Amino acid sequence: MPVSPDYRPDPQFVTLGDEYGDAVRAATFPQSIVRFRNDAAAATVGLETLTEAEWIAHFARFEPLPGQPGPIAMRYHGHQFRTYNPDLGDGRGFLAAQLRETPGAQAASDRVASGSATEGRLLDLGTKGSGTTPWSRTADGRLTLKGGMREVLAAEMLEAQGVPTSRAFSLIETGEELERGDEPSPTRSAVLVRLSHSHIRFGTFQRAAYFGRTDMLEALVAHARALYHPQVAEGDVPGFLGAVVEASARLTARWVAAGFVHGVLNTDNLNVTGESFDYGPWRFLPYYEPGFTAAYFDQTGLYAFARQPEAVFWALTQLGGALKPIADAEPLTAALNSFGPAYIRELRAAFLDRLGVKSLGEAADQRLLDTTLALQREVGEAGRWEPLFHDWFGGFPSSARAVTGPRAKLWQGKAFDNFRFALFEHEPDRPERLESPAFARAEPEEMLIDEVESLWAAIAEQDDWAPFHDKVARLRQTGAARR
Structure with missing residues (x-):
């Protein structure tokens, strides 16, 4: 049997319609060598019973899991280093599946929990390095094996420290030789799968606002509120923003307490659940240094260690701006202004937790x-x-x-x-x-x-x-x- 009785498919993103993503196919790789298989994470969603052959079929060839519609490259925009880019979207990854976490796994987790205890959280299996999509532009849609290994390590370290994070689910070496400017090349290739609590980004809302689509904004808020912040009343857009602000404040505080520097806090790298889910040029602090940066290309220190709260708040203001067409400005501003007090409160809690x-x-x-x-x-x-x-x-x-x-x-x-x-x-x-x-x-x-x-x-x-x-x-x- 390929899946256990705990496997519960629940593909929700596809219910939004065709304007939010594109059906795509994964690349065909010459090789499939399983380098990392997270059976602990797999057990939380009923996939730990997969054989190695089944694992490769679903996470290297991306044959759809039972009850799943197939890969979808999500559409979004975003600010990259505070410059708006309308040409983004899933360029080397896609949403492979959505499924429910077992209630027991949710209760044992220190990650932020949403959804009822009986349903479990709605989780995504998302990819990185799975091939080109309509949003790849001139890129090859691939991931280096070193990049995949680094993502596994970042996620494992952050989870150990109690930071709300996606979990590296699978890393499979794919047998291609890649040319990269920041690694000795040719370098080995891989495809990564992560288990994440939503891939709906701030930039997903920005895209709808960019096109003046209030109908899409309303649909996105209703979708994300119901699935990830059900404590917010239906139709309460400022309340939804406030919930995202609260979750983002907790995430930022936990990063700081962990001495973690994300490196690229663009609005397409922040999501509505306050869970970090994409690790590129990350670093952990070697010692206390407020100006420490993770990315060699962050020449101005925009995303330096001590500037991460500022960066996240700035990104939240862009989300708030995207929501203005469907809500009054004053309550949206009030929701945004709750970030500072929430961050300080969460920072105290994070340091208490780290000190036990x-x-x-x-x-x-x-x-x-x-x-x-x-x-x-x-x-x-x-x-x-x-x-x-x-x-x-x-x-x-x-x-x-x-x-x-x-x-x-x-x-x-x-x-x-x-x-x-x-x-x-x-x-x-x-x-x-x-x-x-x-x-x-x-x-x-x-x-x-x-x-x-x-x-x-x-x-x-x-x-x-x-x-x-x-x-x-x-x-x-x-x-x-x-x-």
Whole structure:
């Protein structure tokens, strides 16, 4: 049997009609070698029972899963580095399937949940590198194997840190030689499938507004509200925008707490559920540096680490502008203005979560946030970003571990004293989590660029995937320890 009884197809995007996407065919690849298969994610949607041959049929040749209409390249526009581009759309990917998450998987997840407990969230299987579409322009519609590997690592690291993220579902090497300007070429090719909570982007609404199609805007809002923000009343456009603002504030706060830099926060890379889903030139902070950028082409630092809240808010204002033809400006503005308070609230919560302590109230939580950032600033390159959250996870119960560990000399001085006082005010949240082997290790799991390059070198030079799979296993152990 190709799917389990938990598999529940629910193709909703196609109900919008032909003006929102184009039926396409996947490329025919000369080779299909499964390099990464996320059976943990597959089990949440009833696909873990697929044989390898069936996996390849559905995620390399893209034969439709049962009850699915076939691939659809979604149409959208977007601002790229704040320049409007009406020539976008799925150029090397498509929506392959929509299906419901099992309720048990939803309850266990730290990702943002929408939909009823009985239905489960509506999830998408979307592709990257699956071939050309009407929106490919002059590109080849392909993905490099290194790019696919990097996307797997980004998603696994973010999930381990409690960031709302898509999950890398499948990575299959496809046997083509690609020419790229930012990689030694020819380079190996792959096709990626991700499991994501919606691919409806801010730019999807921008496209409808660009063409003056209020009917399309109304249909998109009704569709996205019902499926992803059902707590919003039917017809309440500002309420829908407010829900997207809230979800986006949480996502941005979690990125910052994780020390993550997305790299390309264009309006076609942000969606209505507040879940990050496309990882190109990402980076994790090596140490506290507000101006740190991920993309070599971000010459002005527009999407630098500390500017990500600004970038997301700017993108939200473009979404709000797209919705003006179907709603009054004043309540839309009020919804947008809720971003700042929501972001600060979510940032406090994100840092509490990363430090493994309970809330003590707004003032004390803010003090902990402020002193944590001050300590990160002081220890700088010597301490890196991630070790502080590893050494001091759980607050006071980690004292002996932290002050006898490899960074003991960093944990002294005025900035540290202020941090320790603020941390010890807070009660540990489930201190039994410290019993995990993940916290017995002297060093935390990080995802810095040198390690990424090392993992790729093993693959590129020796076709050795063991270090990559070992890294994924350790990230999952860390995520389980923190949950």
